[in-house]
Each structure stands twice: as C-alpha cells, then as structure tokens.
Amino acid sequence: VPDPVVRSPEDLHALLVSEGVTVLSQTPSAFYALQAADALAPEPRLSLEAVVFGGEALEPQRLAPWLDAHPDSPRLINMYGITET
Structure with missing residues (x-):
C-alpha cells in the first residue's frame, strides 16, 4: 500500500x-483513525473478517463506536505484548 x-x-x-x-x-492508533473515516462513510461497507492489533497498547473502550456501528463486527485480535514479555 503506498505510503x-x-x-x-x-x-x-x-x-x-x-x-x-x-x-x-x-x-490501534491507525485503526482509531480508520474507525473515524468509516463513521463518515458508512457506505460502501468494509469486508473485514478480522482485525489484528499490534505495535502499541489497545484501548478496548475506544472500539465501542465501531462495535455499535458494526454489530456483525469482524474478529478483533489484540497481539500487543505477546513478544514483549
């Protein structure tokens, strides 16, 4: 994907x-921004089946608007911290 x-x-x-x-x-930071863009353009819909988070701590409460807007939400997988221990 181009920068x-x-x-x-x-x-x-x-x-x-x-x-x-x-x-x-x-x-997570990039996803929060994508979440805001998605809220501004509810159509057309994303085809996501899974979102994998890593690189920084996830704040699950910040996903509430996404989950409310996407009741058929993709799987959300938090991978942060697995290799940091």
Missing part, C-alpha cells in the same frame, strides 16, 4: 473497500 494512502484514513478506507480486504493488521 500516502496509509497515512490517509479516508484513502485507506476507500482502498480496503475497493479491494475487498478481509484481514487487516494495524496499530
């Missing part, structure tokens, strides 16, 4: 939709 797209939550959202991405690995 300018990665740095733009709106462009990344559009790419994920157009490519039908089903598995996404992101830092």
